[in-house]
Amino acid sequence: MKLKIFNLPKYDYKRIRHIKDKTIKKVLLAFGLTAVVFIILILAFLLIEGLPFFFKGDGIDFFTGDIWDPSSPNVPRYGILPMVLGTFLVTLGAIAIAVPVGIGCSIYLAEIAHPKIRETLKPLIEILAGIPSVVYGFFALVILSAWIDDFFHSTTRLNALTGSIMLAVMMLPIIISLSEDAIRSVPREMKEASLALGLSKWDTIRGVVLPAALSGITAAVILGVARAIGETMTVLMATGNAPVISFDMLTSMRTMTATIAIEMGEVPFGSIHYHALFAVGIVLFAITFVINFIAGRVMKRFREKY
């Protein structure tokens, strides 16, 4: 084997290896670019299928109309406002529950909990993150909605509050794991300096650790919100899906994601209704894109700080 190699002219052998290396580099570059290609594909197909709606249908009514009634035989209306409001309120409710609990839990895990408790809690949180959304949705539909109904005597059996609570549980793992990372990456010296100056442990957490970790915690919350806005199955099964404008958390609401999931199966391909659903997809994509972008920026700033 060795002899064979040395029998080759040295120049050629080197060149073959060199060419092979260059080729592989190019192939890997092609693979590296796939993520970019897929993002462009998503954008392209949302626009290809969504933009025709604005040519064929009523683009102004889409953004300002307060009625979503695509199956009306006389005048089908495609106003996205009820769904934007539904998404907004359900997400807001989820934030109100998940942010205090999530941040509290991450402080507990990072600063207070005994290492043994932390080692048991962290896998449990990962399990919570691994449960499929359709399971959460089923739980909300069958069990949680009955509890809410007993407790609050809700207007409709499935309502926004049920969706909010379930979404909050789904957001928690993201918020907890990311903000715990943020809290733990605050330099030890800062804490020690504060303790050495005679501050109590809680004063140190509140006055030194939390302000230092704030941008990281913010990014964690924003990412949790993005997940909540984009979540489909849970809200689809929990909120009752009535596309009406209402600010009562105990009535049925419908989100943008649920609208696409419910109606896409029934629309004729290429109809105005079909394009309208892709237009809803464009709005949804734009919202989550902006939120993720902001979260990425905040996270980057936090990482550069420490």
Place this chain on the structure above:
Amino acid sequence: MKWKKIKEHIIYSLLRLSGLFIVCALAILLLYIISGGIGKISWEFLTSFPTNGMMSGGIFPMIIGTLSLMVLTMVIALPIGIFSAIYLVEYAKPGRFTDAIRLAVHNLAGVPSIVYGLLGLGFFVVFLGFGLSLISAAFTLAIMVLPIVIASAQEALRAVPQNMREGALALGSTKWETTRHHVLPYALPGMLTGSILALSRAAGETAPIIMTGAAFYITHLSSSIFDEFMALPYSIYTLATQSSNVEATRPTVFGAILVLLLIVLCMNLVAIIARNYYRKKYRW
């Protein structure tokens, strides 16, 4: 001073309570699902076809559908994800170009699953003409889990110490020889465990497959990847919300959820344990 102590005590208790909330949420959820579904699980339930409008019989075609969807998704996502990660960690030079790729991966991770469904419908089902089929759903899910595969593969590659690479390069290996023989063997276990998490995500995802090929009811197993298929999460959704007799199908739904949870949670558990094992094994 005493008041301050009491205040701290209250705050600590509240923080502990929020930790307890997580445990309770998980316990309640699992308890209800397990107690609802455990009575339904039997060999017959797992291996027979549904009968009588799915009010009786088993969930065999859904299980097979979900498993084949998982396998196909990973066959597509794994090579793309691992090679992307190798490029990003080993080859990419810092700069705008690489930043753009990282930004794309980051944003791909944040796209809502239903939007992936729209992509699958527009691109694979209609544009490429795959139709409502297993292959359309698998491609859609593969793109969806790609950021997870890339992220875990990157983490595994970065964990290999730099001096391994430098040693190989100093002895005259080319970049690829170094990567292939001195980096990949140590990174591969980490890559695979991270991919198990991606796989479990694909198994439980419902929204994208609604639009790309999951069927409510098929009397036979799909024979080709261009057929529609039945899948556990989609059947759970349809049976729970659109069945003609919701009460009568409930036991089947509970059983299906328990099976889905077992599949997903087992994979999660394996991934977590394997990850902790390899983190300890290779401490450089």
